[in-house]
Amino acid sequence: MAASQPLDPVAKRMFRVVAWASFVAIVGIGVYGIVEALATPGLAVGAVLVDVYWPFPPYFAQPITYFSVACVALFYSGMRLWEARIAKWPPGVIGFLQLLGFVVAVSSAYEVIYNFVFWGATYTVAALTLHTTIPDLLNSNYPIPWSFVFATRIFSALFVISGYTVYYLRRVGRGPKV
Numbered sequence: 380m381a382a383s384q385p386l387d388p389v390a391k392r393m394f395r396v397v398a399w400a401s402f403v404a405i406v407g408i409g410v411y412g413i414v415e416a417l418a419t420p421g422l423a424v425g426a427v428l429v430d431v432y433w434p435f436p437p438y439f440a441q442p443i444t445y446f447s448v449a450c451v452a453l454f455y456s457g458m459r460l461w462e463a464r465i466a467k468w469p470p471g472v473i474g475f476l477q478l479l480g481f482v483v484a485v486s487s488a489y490e491v492i493y494n495f496v497f498w499g500a501t502y503t504v505a506a507l508t509l510h511t512t513i514p515d516l517l518n519s520n521y522p523i524p525w526s527f528v529f530a531t532r533i534f535s536a537l538f539v540i541s542g543y544t545v546y547y548l549r550r551v552g553r554g555p556k557v
Contacts, residue, residue: 401453423518480544487538503523
């Protein structure tokens with residue numbers, strides 16, 4: 380599979396709009412999360428991005444969902460916009476980045492699986508002993524409390540990004556067939 384053709388002006392404009400909108404969303408949600416976390420100390424890491432539904436509670440998504448989607452959209456749009464430049468990188472750099480992407484993909488896949496297993500076990504214990512039926516409220520407590528929803532969505536986005544990086548760099552590194 381050869382590197383794709385240069386983007387037409389409409390596609391380029393669309394990817395720029397998506398990239399900027401995603402960047403603004405990431406910064407806005409990040410600032411909101413930091414401000415809320417500082418205002419309410421003692422919460423699990425990421426809980427402030429999980430405990431809220433926006434724009435119409437409880438029928439839409441949590442800020443961490445928007446954050447994860449925006450991260451993936453920004454990354455994909457950026458890769459498409461920079462495709463011609465990335466294709467010119469030396470093969471050694473592309474190979475190193477592929478290796479790095481593969482290591483991050485394996486590590487983040489492990490974290491996603493670990494979080495789901497730990498989350499399920501914690502939910503089972505909570506349902507049997509505490510009579511809790513809301514899995515979003517559960518946190519890991521060792522060594523620092525983390526929201527399971529937050530951690531799982533962040534690592535899922537990281538897995539998608541790093542996995543796509545490996546595929547993308549492999550495709551771009553092949554260059555056009557002559």
